[in-house]
Amino acid sequence: MHESEIFVPACRPRIRVVEERLLSDDWFVLKKTTFDFQRRDGSWQRQSRETYDRGNGAVLLLFNAERGTVVLTRQFRFPAYVNGCADGMLVEACAGLLEGEAPQDAIRREVAEETGFEVRAPRKVFEAYMSPGSVTEKLHFFVAEYDERDRRGQGGGDPGEGEDIEVVELPLDEAMRQVADGRIQDGKTIMLLQHAALVGLRQLSAT
Known part of the structure; x- marks a missing residue:
């Protein structure tokens, strides 16, 4: 040009x-x-x-207010490995690109693929640009309640896309300890966990 x-x-x-x-x-x-x-x-x-x-995306925190737990994932992230993460494995909330779908539809698809859970009622809590100095992506942040009846499969992601995802269920208190001691370092996940801790899981369930 x-x-x-x-x-x-x-x-x-x-x-x-x-x-x-x-x-x-x-x-x-x-x-x-x-x-x-x-x-x-x-x-x-x-x-x-x-x-x-890379387009816009969506991220969702699955939570169970009665048990005080959240569902996260653990997967390999090559950029994190390059930048000093010893094994490249990050604990994250389920997320993915919109790929032309509405945010709530895209996150339902991603949660099913990654965790095996069927999302009943995703609720949007905020939007954020995650790295506006160089990346155009805006994320749509959701929360949704789950129980074992919502589990429809094993999850694990799409092997064809190189995904090998472990599903991790933790008490919210333990997840927050892992944020504090550096075991959870993913930004979008920290934002949703802090939101859940500030509001409270029972309040999240009630809204």
Whole structure:
């Protein structure tokens, strides 16, 4: 693309895109964009950023208020391994990409694939950009109550996609201890666990 200004809607008057280059379109899309940004003093500054676009996603915390437990997963994450996680295994809330589905439908699918549980009533609690300095993804955060009657399969994920997922059931108090001592280090999971701890599982169940 030749260097030229590209029309930007009026809702973003402080940004004028100058050039956009595709760097990679292998697994997901990596672009480098040059743009002019209007600073608070009214002056314009030329900047350049790389953005990784993998689509938006959803994450859900399964909980049982009566037993005080949550269901999480444990799986290998290569980027975590590269960045110092000794075995690359992370404990996480169930999550996945939307892939064109509504968030509540996508998370039902992911929970069934990863944990074997059928989600009865996912309830959205908030949305968040997880790494806005470079990744475009926005996550939709859900909670849902479960009991053993909701278990329809063994879970484990899709072996064709390299998934080998262990289902982990923990008391919420123990999960919070694992956050504190570093055994749980996944950001989205920490956010949902802290939300559950602040609100309380019985209150989550009642809302």
